[in-house]
Amino acid sequence: MKVLDLRCAHGHGFEGWFGSDDDFVDQNGRGLIECPMCGDRVVTRMPSAPRLNLSGARAPRDDAAEPTTQTAVAPAAGDLQAAWLAAARAVLARTEDVGERFAEEARRIHYGESENRGIRGQVSSEEREALRDEGIETFALPLPAALKDPLQ
Secondary structure (H helix, E strand, C coil), rough: CCEEEEEECCEEEEEEEEEEEHHHHHHCCCCCCCCCCCCCCEEEEEECCCCCCCCCCCCCCCCCCCCCCCCCCCCCHHHHHHHHHHHHHHHHHHHHHHHHHHHHHHHHHHHCCCCCCCEEEECCCCEEEEHEEEECCCCCCCCCCHHCCCCC
């Protein structure tokens, strides 16, 4: 099994597991690999170094004698991607998918004709604008196809 570092055309990095290099080339050529963040199917393999465990582990440093200072570190891109995926999964878990009926159902909820609940679905940009004109706030949340199906 080979673990490859991959990147989509939008710069999202992720890992892919393949039986061989030929499996990656075949699947990528048929458009079967997609970015888990944005669903992009333009995926390239990034250079990666083999992981070497030479069992030359060193003892941890004792930093107790050194003065402490506060520093901030920006989160790694992988951490941000994981947080975004977790947030998107939370939205999916807490909302009802009403599909193409989104605008109709949003209006029914807004005008008290249906129970107040979280919904999600698809609308055109024109329909989203019409909802906003009626005072119904919505937001677009692009989801990769991988999040729309149950995880394996």
